[in-house]
Amino acid sequence: MVESRKVEDLHLRNLTKRFGDFVAVDDLTLTIPAGSFFALLGPSGCGKTTTLRMVAGLEDPSEGSISIGEQDVTGLRAFKRPVNTVFQSYALFPHLDIFENVAFGLRRRGVKDIKPAVEAMLELVELTPMARRKPKQLSGGQQQRVAVARALINEPEVLLLDEPLGALDLKLRRQMQIELKRIQMEVGTTFVHVTHDQEEAMTMADTVAVMNEGRIEQMGAPADIYELPETVFVARFLGQSNLFAGRRESSGSDSVTVAAHGQQFTIPNSRNNAPGGDVIVGVRPEKMTIVDAGDPIPDAHDRIAGRVVDVSYTGVSTQYLVKTSWGEEISVFEQNDVVGDQSAVGDSVEVHWARDHAFGLDGTGTSADDVESAMPVV
Amino acid sequence: MRFVRRHILTVAAFIVLVYLFIPVAVVGVLSFNDPPSKYNTKWYGFSLDAWTNMCGIPGVCESFVESIKIGLISTFVATVLGTMVAFALVRYRFRGRKTTNLLIFLPMATPEVVMGSSLLALFLNMTFPLGTTTVIIAHIMFTISFVVVAVKARLQGLDPSLEEASRDLYADSRATFQHVTFPLVAPGIAGAALLGFALSFDDFIISFFNAGTLVTFPIYVWGAAQRGIPVQVNALATLVFLVALAIVLIAQFVAWRRRKALQADMASRDADLKALSMDALSRS
Numbered sequence: 001m002v003e004s005r006k007v008e009d010l011h012l013r014n015l016t017k018r019f020g021d022f023v024a025v026d027d028l029t030l031t032i033p034a035g036s037f038f039a040l041l042g043p044s045g046c047g048k049t050t051t052l053r054m055v056a057g058l059e060d061p062s063e064g065s066i067s068i069g070e071q072d073v074t075g076l077r078a079f080k081r082p083v084n085t086v087f088q089s090y091a092l093f094p095h096l097d098i099f100e101n102v103a104f105g106l107r108r109r110g111v112k113d114i115k116p117a118v119e120a121m122l123e124l125v126e127l128t129p130m131a132r133r134k135p136k137q138l139s140g141g142q143q144q145r146v147a148v149a150r151a152l153i154n155e156p157e158v159l160l161l162d163e164p165l166g167a168l169d170l171k172l173r174r175q176m177q178i179e180l181k182r183i184q185m186e187v188g189t190t191f192v193h194v195t196h197d198q199e200e201a202m203t204m205a206d207t208v209a210v211m212n213e214g215r216i217e218q219m220g221a222p223a224d225i226y227e228l229p230e231t232v233f234v235a236r237f238l239g240q241s242n243l244f245a246g247r248r249e250s251s252g253s254d255s256v257t258v259a260a261h262g263q264q265f266t267i268p269n270s271r272n273n274a275p276g277g278d279v280i281v282g283v284r285p286e287k288m289t290i291v292d293a294g295d296p297i298p299d300a301h302d303r304i305a306g307r308v309v310d311v312s313y314t315g316v317s318t319q320y321l322v323k324t325s326w327g328e329e330i331s332v333f334e335q336n337d338v339v340g341d342q343s344a345v346g347d348s349v350e351v352h353w354a355r356d357h358a359f360g361l362d363g364t365g366t367s368a369d370d371v372e373s374a375m376p377v378v
Numbered sequence: 379m380r381f382v383r384r385h386i387l388t389v390a391a392f393i394v395l396v397y398l399f400i401p402v403a404v405v406g407v408l409s410f411n412d413p414p415s416k417y418n419t420k421w422y423g424f425s426l427d428a429w430t431n432m433c434g435i436p437g438v439c440e441s442f443v444e445s446i447k448i449g450l451i452s453t454f455v456a457t458v459l460g461t462m463v464a465f466a467l468v469r470y471r472f473r474g475r476k477t478t479n480l481l482i483f484l485p486m487a488t489p490e491v492v493m494g495s496s497l498l499a500l501f502l503n504m505t506f507p508l509g510t511t512t513v514i515i516a517h518i519m520f521t522i523s524f525v526v527v528a529v530k531a532r533l534q535g536l537d538p539s540l541e542e543a544s545r546d547l548y549a550d551s552r553a554t555f556q557h558v559t560f561p562l563v564a565p566g567i568a569g570a571a572l573l574g575f576a577l578s579f580d581d582f583i584i585s586f587f588n589a590g591t592l593v594t595f596p597i598y599v600w601g602a603a604q605r606g607i608p609v610q611v612n613a614l615a616t617l618v619f620l621v622a623l624a625i626v627l628i629a630q631f632v633a634w635r636r637r638k639a640l641q642a643d644m645a646s647r648d649a650d651l652k653a654l655s656m657d658a659l660s661r662s
């Protein structure tokens with residue numbers, strides 16, 4: 001087993017990368033705490049790989065700096081940085097066997113007596129019997145573990161993983177997620193894990209940063225980001241959200257009232273991120289409850305009337321699509337824990353939610369049409 | 379009838395092989411001939427003379443050694459230069475890269491007669507004495523193209539992330555070249571060198587133009603053919619064929635050994651896995 005070691009925070013300051021006129025990474029400033037499992041989540045082309053490559057030293061930043069603890073590594077060549085990468089395509093050396101692949105970093109640094117270290121590492125990733133095989137003779141999941149072992153054996157301050165599970169099928173992915181998490185806990189190294197799978201980011205990471213067009217939109221613990229997204233992009237990219245564009249009507253000491261589509265919605269002040277008068281009200285589908293029109297609704301709940309246009313039963317839950325009077329389709333997820341009637345297509349219903357579950361987003365410069373479609377932006 | 383239908387492919391392959399190897403076989407058989415005159419075209423009787431006394435005819439062995447020497451030198455130089463050109467063409471962006479890429483193909487597309495005669499014209503204009511040097515220069519020139527093409531293909535097929543991974547794993551550019559790039563490109567370079575040697579060894583036209591009084595093996599054979607080819611030529615040709623065959627067989631044998639070793643490894647691993655899962659079962 002590998003000893004847990006003291007590791008240091010990774011700081012990115014005003015990190016920018018331009019390719020010609022195109023800004024791939026835009027003024028990124030963030031601190032990744034030592035020993036954390038950090039996920040960089042974002043859609044394709046948002047600059048995740050470019051960010052990792054700059055940290056690894058494989059790409060020179062146009063501006064900004066990178067440091068590990070107190071040490072500025074911006075100018076250091078890749079082979080001098082205490083950082084190792086698990087590549088998107090694994091990039092295992094095809095001419096070397098598994099043992100030599102894992103030993104590569106130690107050999108280059110002239111470490112003596114590497115056999116025990118390599119064997120311990122192969123043990124950690126459960127590949128001991130494969131030591132003398134060539135990479136091509138391993139399955140995708142095994143190759144992935146070799147790539148992790150080859151990087152980790154160098155005891156880097158930071159391990160960078162670029163969509164390491166992207167090439168695996170769903171079942172193996174889930175298995176490897178657990179595996180990677182176990183390895184991370186065992187070695188205590190900072191993991192920066194790039195993915196565009198939001199579920200993967202949320203289940204694995206301590207901290208998730210949602211990236212869009214070269215910028216970090218929001219960063220925090222998975223539950224915090226999910227419960228209180230700060231931008232429309234995050235609300236959509238991380239799970240689903242029902243959004244209603246409106247204007248602030250009045251502000252109380254602990255809540256604001258927003259008028260949208262001739263109705264009033266209330267958001268706790270602590271959950272309102274709109275600085276101005278244009279406010280987008282957001283509610284997660286699973287926070288909503290569906291009742292027949294006219295049924296009583298609890299206190300401190302807001303409501304919307306509509307008609308069910310689609311019902312899909314998914315086992316643990318039922319997903320409804322409800323069309324409002326202004327034509328927006330909202331999603332509602334209900335647990336299948338109630339006995340008795342369920343709403344059917346065509347029913348007139350009311351959807352309601354606790355005001356404490358609503359959140360407010362900045363609606364400046366966005367039109368209702370931009371915001372109010374049930375499609376997630378992926 | 380059914381037998382024929384089932385084995386038609388094997389039969390066809392066999393016929394093609396016979397077709398390919400009859401000339402070689404004839405040459406081989408005639409190397410043991412004992413002709414009374416210079417004309418070694420029909421069977422007279424068995425003799426080992428040509429094999430035991432390979433250099434018995436004046437000039438045969440000298441020309442053979444000359445050809446080997448020219449082949450080795452020109453292959454070495456062409457391989458080194460060609461490999462460097464290939465790296466430059468694939469790895470660096472510079473002015474004239476596209477043109478170079480195109481020009482590299484030219485020697486392969488030029489008829490040998492044209493290339494041979496224009497080289498001769500060049501050497502004569504420069505009053506450069508014809509001989510081994512001019513032949514080597516000519517051979518390097520036309521082998522380089524083949525080396526560049528072969529190595530370039532190999533390099534282009536190389537995943538750039540392999541070299542990045544190497545840099546990421548504490549290898550500086552030198553170590554990356556030594557431990558990753560070169561081993562991965564080496565099979566391409568070796569193949570190019572073998573091809574280059576074969577091309578040089580059997581070149582007649584270009585050598586003939588630029589050899590002056592020098593006699594290479596193909597030139598010797600050509601000259602001898604006018605007067606009747608000595609049996610020693612058959613023996614030498616058979617020897618070359620046998621050496622080539624041996625190289626191929628050794629390569630096959632090594633590959634087969636590796637496969638065997640791997641299968642053994644897989645089998646033992648399967649046993650390991652079985653033991654492991656039994657162990658897990660008994661624990662749970």
Ligand SMILES: Nc1ncnc2c1ncn2[C@@H]1O[C@H](COP(=O)(O)OP(=O)(O)OP(=O)(O)O)[C@@H](O)[C@H]1O
Nearest residue numbers: 019022024042043044045046047048049050051196
């Ligand atoms: N060498 C390059 N030259 C020009 N543009 C580039 C280069 N590398 C990346 N880009 C651009 O920068 C943007 C970000 O690329 P990057 O590879 O970081 O995306 P990503 O977030 O990793 O996407 P994916 O999830 O698809 O891997 C893309 O629009 C890409 O086209």
Ligand SMILES: [Mg+2]
Nearest residue numbers: 048049050162
């Ligand atoms: Mg990427």
